[in-house]
Amino acid sequence: MTATITEVCISAQAAELIQVESNSKWPHETGGIALGRFEGSTVRIHQATPPGPNAKHGLASFVRDGDFAQQELERVFSESTGSVDYIGEWHSHTLHVGPSPRDRRSMEFIAKSSQYSAANPVLLLALPRGLLRDRTYEIQAFVLVASMLVQVPVIKES
């Protein structure tokens, strides 16, 4: 399904997990998958998963633990009786810079892959606001539309 997505609402729980995980792995990248649901033109992110034990954390790259992500997806999907599903990916950057060409290509791969039923996957990026200890992260959201990553506003739920 191709949808027009105008905003991403992220739960306090998901935002907190992204903040804590990103902070603890800096200066390496980390990430996981984003789980939630589409509500009209709004995407609601209920949960973000940790990277999993076999993830690969580079200075400018991140590969999540695919088996771990799949288990988390199946668990959350069944616990929510199917109302919470795969929405997309999240990962941190070491510096406050937006999506890379590789980020765009990997989201395009997901959009085209039959393993994911996500025609417009969402990419959440956690970008550090500073480089000192206990840095906070800005969460930006991008939706893949016609092979482009289009930024949409993020609303944090309290």
Ligand SMILES: [Zn+2]
């Ligand atoms: Zn990236």
